[in-house]
Amino acid sequence: MVHPLQAKMAQKTKQLADAGRLRQRRVVGAGLIDFSHNDYLGLASCEPMKAAATEGAERYGVGAKASPLVSGYSQAHQALEQALCQATGHQACLLFCSGFSANSALIETLFDSDNTVVADKLIHASVIDGIKHSGAKLKRFLHNDIESAQRILTKLEPTVVLTESTFSMDGDKAPLNELSALCKQHGSWLIVDDAHGFGITGIGEQVNSNGLSAVTADIADIQVVTFGKALGCQGAAVLGSQQVIDYLVANARHYIYSTALSPANAHVALAAINYIQATPTLIDKLNNNIALFRSLYQQSDVSSQYLLADSATPIQPIIIGADSEVVALANKLSKLGFVVGAIRSPTVPKGAARLRITLSATHTSEQITNLVDALSLSLS
The missing domain is CATH 3.90.1150.10 (Aspartate Aminotransferase, domain 1)
Incomplete structure (x- = not known):
């Protein structure tokens, strides 16, 4: 007898194969x-990062061994958080094991059914899933269209706007300065998923005085960065005010119940930031x-x-x-x-x-x- 789950999986797999998906x-x-x-x-795979991985493993071991709130938060994590705050100008930072986890934790924890979130039409799947799980209502503005965003904000203010800095499938950049000004005008927050921009966001623009190209706190109220792109390693971070980060520490289930990011990997991410600034x-x-x-x-x-x-x-x-x-x-x-x-x-x-x-x-x-x-x- 074929189990109903087997039949469902077989049917779905065939449908995807037939559609080329x-x-x-x-x-x-x-x-x-x-x-x-x-x-x-x-x-x-560059030699300085390989050396940093070896150094991090020798200094901290290869695993965090526990949740950050139990015993998994180390000097390696703290040093990386401080460097990220210095690079972006945010007050505080919280590390996660992946960008998907960081976006999901932020959105599921911050919003509920009483909130309406305004997002770019092409926002990442992790943001969409986070909004669905939070129960918040979603309004989407036309891709990179300031007038479309303004029409929605005029009806909803104050609220929260979400966008990416660099869109992962189209390669174009959000009009962050204009979106930031629009949010300030309407008393709304701007959350930027800086996954594909951090370290290279400017491409000649928005390069900080410390030599790192990144979205900064004067633009984004909350910012998500990932380490698996320009930094070449693994993990992610949410950056924002001390109040936001303290709230996530106390309430974000992804953070509370997950083993912390490997401290050795945190050491590599910090080395990558320093290497980019120096090169x-x-x-x-x-x-x-x-x-x-x-x-x-x-x-x-x-x-x-x-x-x-x-x-x-x-x-x-x-x-x-x-x-x-x-x-x-x-x-x-x-x-x-x-x-x-x-x-x-x-x-x-x-x-x-x-x-x-x-x-x-x-x-x-x-x-x-x-x-x-x-x-x-x-x-x-």
């Missing part, structure tokens, strides 16, 4: 050039690689056939359309030696499937040139 894990093959990851500055050439190299890719693609034979999104960030989406087609193209590129992201619905709207190409400071000019050649061959 079945997600499966893969082990990235040796020798492939990876243009799919979010390690924008190449820190995940401005990383951003220069990343900027050059972005410019090179865009120039080569726009000169290619397929540029008029497949739109390259208007993005000045490391995230360079090529809009393909059909889910099945984007998977086939990604497979072709893999056979040619390149790994790229094949992004399908529901992550992006139906009919807007894309190759999500992400650039790193460690990619060489030759690798980028060869990628564009492979794209031309695969897309033509």
Whole structure:
């Protein structure tokens, strides 16, 4: 007899496979050039970060061993929180094991059914899930549209506005200065998911005096940063006022009932912040690689056939359309030696499937040139 759960799983799996949306894990093959990851500055495997990981493990051990509120909060965690506050200007900070967990904990703890949250149309899934679990009402404004946000805020003030700094699937940046001014005008808070921006947000803009590119407390009332992108390691943090962080410490179930982030990883994240501040050439190299890719693609034979999104960030989406087609193209590129992201619905709207190409400071000019050649061959 087939259990009802087995039947449900089989039916759903077939539906996803037929629609070209079945997600499966893969082990990235040796020798492939990876243009799919979010390690924008190449820190995940650089020698200084490897040394920091060894040093952190020797000093603190490899595991936190307990919840932060039991015995899992160490000097490594405290030092990282202080560095993040210094980098952004926020009063206080709270560490989590992932960006999804940080967003979920923040939103589920802060809001309830009495609240209405205003969010950008393309806000991350972790924010959407957090709002659903909190019971708060959700109003969404058109993507990066200040007038759309203002129309909603005029009816709801005061409330909270949520946006990303850099949008993970489109690669464009939110108009943070305008959104911040709008929120101040309406007595609302601005919460910024800075996952894909922290460390590289400015790309020549908003670079702090300490050399770190980041959204700051004068813009965002609350800010979420993650360590798995520009910092090249793991974990996340919520930054805000002391009142906000104290409230999360006392009430956020994700924080209270989870083993703390590994102190060794906290040590690596701190080392990454210091390394970025001391190595401005990383951003220069990343900027050059972005410019090179865009120039080569726009000169290619397929540029008029497949739109390259208007993005000045490391995230360079090529809009393909059909889910099945984007998977086939990604497979072709893999056979040619390149790994790229094949992004399908529901992550992006139906009919807007894309190759999500992400650039790193460690990619060489030759690798980028060869990628564009492979794209031309695969897309033509």
